[in-house]
Amino acid sequence: MYKYTYTYLRIYILHRSNMAKESEPWEWRMSFPDGMSMLFISECIPHTPGFIVGLLFKSLELMQSGWRYGTSEPRKIIHCFKVGMAMCLVSLLYYVNPLYEGVGGNAMWAVLTVVVAFEYTVGATICKCVNRTTATFIAGALGVGVHWVATRFGKAWEPIILQGSVFVFASSATFLRFLPSVKKHFDHGALIFIFTFILISVSGYRVPDLFDFAQHRLSNVAIGTSICVVTSIFCCPVWAGNELHSLILNNMEKLADSLDAYVAVYLRDDADDMKKEASKEKLVGYRSVLDSMSTEESLVNYARWEPAHGGFSFKHPWKDYLELGTLLRSYANCIDALSGIVSDTKAPAFLKMQFSTVCLKLSLNSSAVLRELVVVVRTSAESPKIGLRLNEMCVAVQELHNALKALSNQNTVATETKAEEFSEGKGELNVLPFVAIVQLVTLSSLLIEIVARTEKLVKAVNILAHKVTSSE
């Protein structure tokens, strides 16, 4: 059964571009896991409009990508079940008479709260719930107050005063949402403030007992947020802190892998074959580090709302992870510059041979320091090996310096004697050997820059480990 479902999911739309040309038949290929494949053309499905068949296959494609995503991220599936559970829980407000009457028939606010405030991580859920409850309370009180003032001025002035206050408060709250400090922590709160304020102040024109109405809204929001927070914390919790911690550790490992892979690819003779061999994933690992800034920022923001959990106390220095993230990205920038050189490799074998030992040693030492830092961040205790690794790295830098110096002495001699090996035309003969040397020097220089950035990382990680130890 499973196999057939999977097979069915692997239907591909082959010549999508044909869809546009109505006169030509469409083609789809269905491929089976055992290597067989079937070709459909539009004549197989007679009397069906093209766009319906297209929609069908589009949704099959979506199911396929959903299946792939679901099997690779089982925790997301658990989250979906949690949401379903929370929804069933909150919709009980409709079925149980005392509950329904208790919330004044406004159970939809509780439902809306669960739909909007139930987030993937505990921190995000708590942040949204606190924002929502506080904003509802403040805006509700303000709305009742403004309505009370408006009624003092008589029926004619009431709508004008209410409209004026709506304009002023909605505009100011919208403006506050633009300010970075407010946007970061209270964006949802400001939105809910605007809505609740308008709802309460303007409803006063229609609802007989406004105070009761406001109270019901607040209690509904409180019920919704309680369901969110309880389900989120006590049922397979996903902590933003944990996610952030593993994101940073993963990024460090990815950078170490990328560095090793690039240097290895560059220094081997059979560069192209090696590139295929060294798993491509490792080579491009650094790119996901470059793109992780916004994820890190939001995770840091949410982690600060979380109670103590696992190895993290309430005062865990989450903000320091931002600094680590920035340093990791500057490291990744260097690897990106390196990738440009590697993809355009021109250095001749004899030169690479000369450098392969020192360059490999330096890159291996640098990535070993990174891997040691992973251990330090994971255990929050200074590693005894880190000093040793740093020393080894410094020695490797010195060796690279020496190799470069030796190269500069051979340089002119080498250019003349080896020029004949690259006799591919007059222009090339002059340029090629020197370009190769420039590449090697650049590689070395970038490696040295990477070492400098590694040292900055070591400092930042040590500060973090120190703060963690003192906060416990």
Add this chain to the structure above:
Amino acid sequence: MYKYTYTYLRIYILHRSNMAKESEPWEWRMSFPDGMSMLFISECIPHTPGFIVGLLFKSLELMQSGWRYGTSEPRKIIHCFKVGMAMCLVSLLYYVNPLYEGVGGNAMWAVLTVVVAFEYTVGATICKCVNRTTATFIAGALGVGVHWVATRFGKAWEPIILQGSVFVFASSATFLRFLPSVKKHFDHGALIFIFTFILISVSGYRVPDLFDFAQHRLSNVAIGTSICVVTSIFCCPVWAGNELHSLILNNMEKLADSLDAYVAVYLRDDADDMKKEASKEKLVGYRSVLDSMSTEESLVNYARWEPAHGGFSFKHPWKDYLELGTLLRSYANCIDALSGIVSDTKAPAFLKMQFSTVCLKLSLNSSAVLRELVVVVRTSAESPKIGLRLNEMCVAVQELHNALKALSNQNTVATETKAEEFSEGKGELNVLPFVAIVQLVTLSSLLIEIVARTEKLVKAVNILAHKVTSSE
């Protein structure tokens, strides 16, 4: 009046750390535009709890940053007024009797729609409005259908079937929200789908005429979205397409400025003074390019929803801007690697002198190409100068190659003769001159890599210009 308000806003909390130590007095300094300043200590404000005073000054600080933000971004202020106007418009539903009765007393859905769906750019507003209306329609129809099926099974089974369907649909829609393709375009739609489905299907248990209820919800959402779209388009519109276009142009100019600034700073003798002189803004301009990925992605996403406006047709190739953005970031990565070298400048003056002409020429040519590309993107017409500039850039690259070759010939001689100039100790004497050469070679190599990335940019911009011309 203005002056006093401003003065009042410039109150700073001086020794924030003192707040913690209750025994010591707090200090605040109020500074006036004419250079005078006043110092407050807590004794000036007797009988007031510390946290209230702190809160007061915190909000004054917020007002100050708001003032600064507002004066620098006047279009955001206009947006706030637009939101206030839309809110006043939608709250008329409460005040005008026929309108209130027309929407079945559920005007709050229209208010909520305006609060949530009114975004800064036209594209984002349209995207959210279309998502919201479609999702409400589908979920409403499905909710009514599920409720109809549930009632066929009798009063006892009804809640069970409804709860089951809530669980299934809420879980699946939550799962869909995780898929990247859905998240990008239909995130808001999926959220509204969950809410409307639960609201309609479960309300059926309480509301006598469910179809009427669903219809009212849909009409309210439709009214809200119409108000959003009309206000957004016809009242000082901010187009996502325009924003994206100018973001890309700005980023190109920033990169050109950064490149020029770094090379100039490196090659001048008085590096530190120059750094201060060359406006710091130019030096760090490339960093904002590195961070602009998520903004670009969302703007591209929204720009595709916008009708033709300004110089952009409906079929403007917005997706190609993503490719441009990626290339600009890879360019910025090279400048970041360059910044590492410049901040650690060690090359002696005589070497820099030798290189300053060629390096400056290359960087100026490269940035001139970038600035020419700005013109091409702005006018969407091929610039006659671009070929000339590219040729000049290639000549400069060749000159740099020649300079490097000449350097490699002098290299060993220079090292020996000039070593005496840097007699700062035995260790340094051996290393310094060569480190300087390595730096210069790296700088040159990075400049050459930047030229390669510039060429890729030229290709991408030409493709974009071609597509724009053919889409018009």
